[in-house]
Amino acid sequence: MTEHAHPSEVITVENLVQTIGGQEILRGFSLKVYQGETLVLLGRSGGGKSVFLRHLIGLMQPVSGTVTVGQEVISGLQERELAKVRRSMGMLFQNGALFDSLTVADNVAFPLRERGETDESVVRAKVEEALQMVDLAGNEGKMPVNLSGGMRKRVALARALVNQPRCMLYDEPTAGLDPIVADSIDLLIRRLQRKLGVTSIVVTHDMKSTFTIADHVALLHEGRCYFYGTCDQLRASTDPVIRDFVEGRSHDEP
Amino acid sequence: MAPARYVGDLIFSFARYLGDLALLAGETMRGIFHGQVRPQLVVQQIYEVGFRSQLVVLITGAFTGAVFATQTYFQFHRLQMDTAVGPVVSVSMFRELGPVLCGLMVAGRVGAAMSAELGTMKVTEQLDALRALAVHPVDYLVVPRFLAMVISMPLLVAECIGVGILAAYLLTTQILGVSETYYVHNMLHFTGGRDVAMGLIKGMVFGVVIVFVSCHQGLNAREGAVGVGRATTEAVVIGSLFILVVNFFLTMALNIFFPAGK
Structure with missing residues (x-):
């Protein structure tokens, strides 16, 4: 993971482990999100991106690991104790x-x-x-x-x-939208960041959207953070897993 | 060993289910006492569960009273005890038939609707949306339904009983030819406040049973449309069975405070 000088961490996730139906979806995922930035989380379908996002607002509790929002560790908090943190956040669900x-x-x-x-x-x-x-x-x-x-x-x-909200979580904000509406959503996310300083975490597969809005990009692969860096670093990467994802290659026979 | 394990698992899962219901009840009380009551939603639910259940409850009460009066009359007529039909119907409607049949009808109508609504909200992530907006789903969904049921059920039971007694009176006196004066006199003589109290308390308890069973099924619905369907069916079946079982224990307990026939 690349280190950057940033004012303060809004969200810190350390060694997050989550199991669903006996399958380990997250296997020690760690990530930091900084004040006022837009972080895009990429990953394959069913890879655990939405599951990860739900931990950030306390909709799921991890098997192990911690989620810290601001100064408060929210993993392990009771439903009523989460209300204060949730009031400072907003979440866009995949189907609205x-x-x-x-x-x-x-x-x-x-x-x-x-x-x-x-x-x-x-x-x-x-x-x-x-x-x-x-x-x-x-x-x-x-x-x-x-x-x-x-x-x-x-x-x-x-x-x-x-x-x-001071922090927004977007679960696939442009999935299923026409390119024009998708672009307007991207621009809105950007505008909110610039005008109001909203910190955003965006889960998506949409590479065009990623390159429009991201300050940092993280790639979730096999339950861990496989890549963390800027858009330029993502573009320049020669790692085959990253290249396959960025270029949308499946390696299947036609 | 297998049957013993099966029975053991069954007892364990039943105990866990009762524990879940108790936790839901505890969370509901916490919501009420922490001031998380939304009066507008309570009124809306009273309209849904109380006002709109009236027709079902009135028809149930009327025909139960009429049929029960007819059967009782045919038996009592042979013993020349025609005027005893009034008190028998009245006490039975107050103590058992009114609250139990009203409870079963409301479990079917309201319990199914509650479970389906909450279940659909669960599978379409609306419950998660509530939580993400810092609103506790129990406060927003269960508390208004609980209060509406506690207010509405005794009134519905009272309606059911009243219509049942009226139907029995009209049938027995106008069609079967029993003396109106003796019928009413005997009915009032043998029916007391203890019978009224028993009927209304039972109604309220059944309302509480219906709301917690139905909301628990809805809040824990899984697997999309199939899961919602299953939750709805189970809410009605479990709610109805609980009413019958709870009624037995309630009858035993309430007879200590409100003994019959004294």
């Missing part, structure tokens, strides 16, 4: 995970109301602003079932961003 009984506006307003905002004019203004940010203004009254996959993902992004 919108509340299907609520309208778009109510989904986006949900975190505001849950954190005690009772002034409906403030809620409305913030919802409008968040939906404008993801190009979905005017869709407030729609139900999630009437939205396309890309729209759902963008509503979910608005919901995650409405409380201005």
Whole structure:
């Protein structure tokens, strides 16, 4: 792992081990994420990237190893003890995970109301602003079932961003989106980082997206951090595992 | 050895299941006492589980009362005890038939809906989304359902009993020709506050059983649509069986405080 001089570590993961259905998915994964950067986590499908991301917000507890957010070790905390850390973070789920009984506006307003905002004019203004940010203004009254996959993902992004988290976790933010919407999501992630200093961890397979948004890239391979470095270092690498991934080569017979 | 191991495993998994239900109940109480009650959701759930269950409960109560009165009348008529139909139907509806049948109907209607809703939220990551937004799923989903059930079930049971007694009265006095005055007099004479208390307490306890069994199944649903289907079926089956078993122990215990026929 390459060492860099950075202001402070927002997330530190040490020797994370996780087993699912008897199979060891993470085998001592370690990683540091620094204040204000965008880190892209690459890896093959089913390799444990999403599982890793879920540990960062306490949705899964590791078999062993530690996850530290800011100064607090969150691995091993009880559900209610995690609330404080979770309030400073946001997460975009792979399929959006919108509340299907609520309208778009109510989904986006949900975190505001849950954190005690009772002034409906403030809620409305913030919802409008968040939906404008993801190009979905005017869709407030729609139900999630009437939205396309890309729209759902963008509503979910608005919901995650409405409380201005200090750290955002994105699980495949551009998967299943057309190239134009995917690019707009990439630019939004970049804009949030530049304007608000949001630290982002992005799980993706999308190499174009990676080279657009990443300050650092980590490659998860066989349960461990196989590569950590900048985009330039990734491009320049001659390691066959990295080259196969970057160039999308399978070695299967045609 | 194999049968003994099978029985042992069965007892162990049942004990673990009861432990899970107790933990869910504990977490629900913690949510309530830590001020995590959302009144708007409680009202919404009262509408869903209470208001919208009324038709089912009223039909159940009416036909149970009518059928029970008919059967009792045919037996008692041979002994020339026609006016005893009133108290028999009334006490039976209050102490057993009302709460148990109402509980079984609500377990089917509301228990299945709760389990399916929470199960779908589980498999579509909506529960994880709640957790990621720093909202405890038990506080947001179970607490309102629990409070709504505790409020609604005694009222539903009261409706079921009331309609059952009314149906029995109308059938016995208007069709079977029993004297209205003696029917009502005997019914009021042999039915007391102890019977009313027993019916309402049972109703509330069955409501609590339904909500914890159904929510537990929903919150632990697995494997997509099949898992949600299984959770829903199990919620109804386990909820109904629990009502019957709990009813036996509740009857034994409540008879100490509210003895029958005194």
